[in-house]
Amino acid sequence: MEPVNMILFKKGEEGEVLELLGIQMRDGNIIDESGEAATCYGCGTKMTTHNLGNVMPGSKLIFCDNPACFASYISEKKL
């Protein structure tokens, strides 16, 4: 498996991370590049600053904070 490189943020720093990445917010929801409400790549739930788990490298794939959703990335992309 190729190594995954991550910068770890703490609770409360989500807004700063999104700003750095140039990801827009609207009414508490994260907005994707097409202007629609962004959804978790794993479970499809609407993404907010509260449930943000990961923004994966190279792709801006966003995951919520349910570890099961990260499992989808691991099984699909890595293992």
Next chain:
Amino acid sequence: MPNIPEFLKAVLAEMKLSAKLNWKGTQDSTVININVQNFNFLPFDPEVKQVASKLFDSADFGFGKRTLAPIQSRMASPKEKHRAIIQSLKPYMHPRDLNALVFAASIILMEDEGRDARRMTERLVATYGARGKKIYNLLRSTIPEGRTIFEDVICPFVDAAKVEYREDEAKIIGTFQVFFENLLNYYPGGIWLTEDTVFKRAVDDVKARLAKMSGSPVCIYSRGTERIEIAEKIREELIRDDPSLESRRIDYTLGLISACMIILWKKRH
């Protein structure tokens, strides 16, 4: 040491961030070491913040919530045995089942390290329902000699299907998925004792399964001395109620803990 790609070493050296790798932090007063070969972590501190967007754009760094990092490290580092199972089934298994399998493997890894995986187990059930729990049970419960049903039954089935249908990928996938569905449907034949198991309900559960399985065996799986004793009491109660039942006990070890499987079946007349 983490397996750091050469290009990344150069970028990190240029940004004077190399020393920050191999994150060691505290969380709820517990020291957590994250030093998994599959992950390179940096803290989101002022120094990193200055170059974070550059790291994301040019050096393939993502962002992750710190509290999730230990769990995700485990997901990315399943045991070799589990990794081999996941890899061999990946082309044929339904993606959602495959995700549940990866999740189950990380729970098992945590349990075998003696860590509390109850919250993870709750998340597994909340996300994948009873099907997720069954997949966990299939991976967790071993048949004699410490091998799992995945190793002895499921993976060999895929190998056989590959030989039978050779180039016909769609046929292999279809055949495998029907087989896996049947196996999951068969699995109600087993119950797994947990610390929340209520004795009377477990007895009733096994009775119901014995009636439903019409002659096929039903298993009671237990792990740890206390639960093994409960499993024995369930067996005694069931045989007292129905002396026509036959049974057999197989002892083995799961992780470092003793475990047993009690098989019950109705005598055929």
